[in-house]
Amino acid sequence: MSALFEFCLRMGDNTLVLGHRVSEWCGHAPVLEEDIALANTALDLIGQTQMWLGLAADVEGQGRSADDLAFLRDAWDFRNLLLVEQPNGDFGVTMMRQFLFDAWHLGQLETLIDSADDRVSAIAQKAIKEVTYHFDRSSGLVIGLGDGSDESHARMQTALDLLWPFAGEGFEADATDLELAGAGIAPNPAGLRAAFDARVEQVLQRATLSLPESRFAHRGGRTGARHSEHLGHMLATMQVLQRSYPGATW
Amino acid sequence: MSKQWPLWEIFIRGQHGLNHRHVGSLHAPDADTAIKHARDVYTRRNEGVSIWAVEAQHIAASSPSEKGPLYEPSESKVYRHPTFFDIPDDVGAM
Numbered sequence: 001m002s003a004l005f006e007f008c009l010r011m012g013d014n015t016l017v018l019g020h021r022v023s024e025w026c027g028h029a030p031v032l033e034e035d036i037a038l039a040n041t042a043l044d045l046i047g048q049t050q051m052w053l054g055l056a057a058d059v060e061g062q063g064r065s066a067d068d069l070a071f072l073r074d075a076w077d078f079r080n081l082l083l084v085e086q087p088n089g090d091f092g093v094t095m096m097r098q099f100l101f102d103a104w105h106l107g108q109l110e111t112l113i114d115s116a117d118d119r120v121s122a123i124a125q126k127a128i129k130e131v132t133y134h135f136d137r138s139s140g141l142v143i144g145l146g147d148g149s150d151e152s153h154a155r156m157q158t159a160l161d162l163l164w165p166f167a168g169e170g171f172e173a174d175a176t177d178l179e180l181a182g183a184g185i186a187p188n189p190a191g192l193r194a195a196f197d198a199r200v201e202q203v204l205q206r207a208t209l210s211l212p213e214s215r216f217a218h219r220g221g222r223t224g225a226r227h228s229e230h231l232g233h234m235l236a237t238m239q240v241l242q243r244s245y246p247g248a249t250w
Numbered sequence: 251m252s253k254q255w256p257l258w259e260i261f262i263r264g265q266h267g268l269n270h271r272h273v274g275s276l277h278a279p280d281a282d283t284a285i286k287h288a289r290d291v292y293t294r295r296n297e298g299v300s301i302w303a304v305e306a307q308h309i310a311a312s313s314p315s316e317k318g319p320l321y322e323p324s325e326s327k328v329y330r331h332p333t334f335f336d337i338p339d340d341v342g343a344m
Binding site for chain 1: 255276278287289
């Protein structure tokens with residue numbers, strides 16, 4: 001398996017899994033305006049998925065399409081961060097997960113714009129406009145809810161404590177990352193950590209939230225070694241139509 | 251204390267229009283969020299290039315009950331429409 005194929009799966013599976021998770025809110029958000037905003041975010045992420053998995057399919061050259069990769073792979077073939085497959089929880093957990101992902105995603109795309117691979121660079125340039133807005137929105141909500149009522153503050157701190165152990169996985173480098181970094185195609189994830197920390201700490205300070213001291217990080221999502229139990233359940237829902245009626249179109 | 255967010259009136263300037271036009275209203279806790287909500291609710295289909303949000307309570311509105319004194323006097327003043335001039339043909343379209 002080529003490093004570029006693996007990399008495209010990692011990017012595309014992040015946006016696919018988070019996009020599906022966020023779409024689970026459709027019709028259930030606390031207020032109409034947030035419901036529409038969540039649906040917009042989900043659609044942005046699914047759109048980015050089409051580009052990343054489309055490129056993955058091209059790079060692989062085995063005749064598979066982006067749809068095949070999305071709907072016909074099982075959990076162990078997914079390469080998303082454990083963070084994005086975590087369940088929605090309450091609105092606070094959903095927005096904290098979004099905020100931590102957006103902060104990582106934005107730093108990643110800022111570097112990918114200068115990728116030595118034109119196709120990667122083109123996707124990053126398109127996606128970064130959407131992700132800049134995602135980060136702006138999730139930051140605003142984390143600040144508003146964190147520095148809000150006693151209840152909203154407590155829920156956001158709980159969400160941060162719950163999700164922080166999933167924030168570090170995006171900065172761990174393996175052989176795939178080192179090969180792509182050497183070729184100038186994608187950054188070494190470890191180099192993105194400082195900017196991420198600065199971005200996150202600035203928002204959390206305004207949100208009056210305390211960053212957990214532990215740097216312990218769950219891992220195994222982006223390498224496919226060990227996903228959490230939640231991914232399989234999510235895929236069962238997401239893939240049921242193509243699994244039950246292979247090749248169905250409408 | 252009400253837990254309802256205040257109401258905001260949203261005005262959007264379209265790609266080709268010159269003026270901001272009222273497109274509807276929404277709820278938001280503050281001005282920044284009102285702009286974000288307006289972006290998400292009213293510009294999903296490429297409708298605009300600029301957004302104004304005004305908290306509804308800051309809009310002064312005429313009262314429907316004053317319709318008579320406010321508007322009816324102008325009904326009988328047709329001479330305020332410039333339709334009584336003879337325009338020479340060679341002026342062309344006005």
